[in-house]
Amino acid sequence: MRRLLVAGNWKMNASVAMTEHLLSAIRDAEIDTCDVAVFPPFPYLALAHSTIADAPIRLGAQTCSLEQSGAFTGEVAVSMLSEFQVALVLVGHSERRSLYGETDKIVLLKTLRVLEQGMTAVVCIGETLEERQAGNEREVVETQLRLLLDELSDQQWQSVVLAYEPVWAIGTGETATPEQAQAMHRYIRSLLQQRSADIANTTQILYGGSVKAANAAELFSQPDIDGGLVGGASLDANEFLGICRAK
């Protein structure tokens, strides 16, 4: 049985006050209906770690370096993240792919770095509007997954979470319908099934793209949707908690 995971990706939005406010509210809500994770920007990870203390909230980072240490100005290594009890790292978010040139090869290499450090990689995939309008969404998603399917061992797949995020639904207010999302999640699971039944059964596949408290329950009730990767709505404590409580 796959647990529901609700993950808040704050993107480049935070302050000390906001981090303390949001995380205190999430901590005090004592959510037990799903697993909860938050992905603050790098400078707030230490504060986030101390604010959530021993609460069952998993801490995530929004990206990581391919490198382990050295002269890579501005980069952050996975070993540094693990010192702040970061348990999950986003890899291949569509903004990293489109704005910072994160290719499928880089996504594979970063995923391996994250797994080597004993963390979970949350690998993001999804098609653009043009790709969907051209009817190529399945092909795009399969291509984005191909290297991971071919290169990761069965054991490594145990530490991978997938997030299907149609680019046209990110930050636009236009959510994929539950049927559209379920159809793609089912397809992704069928690709995992080609690797092994165990990987297909155990890998969590999150949906991302304008998830909010008002639409979360319908999305999460789909058989192949195992939670959400939430952007904008994760910046509002009530909205995020509403998503966590959605059933």
Ligand SMILES: O=C[C@H](O)COP(=O)(O)O
């Ligand atoms: O990582 C989160 C996604 O990009 C979704 O963002 P959004 O909920 O603001 O559409």
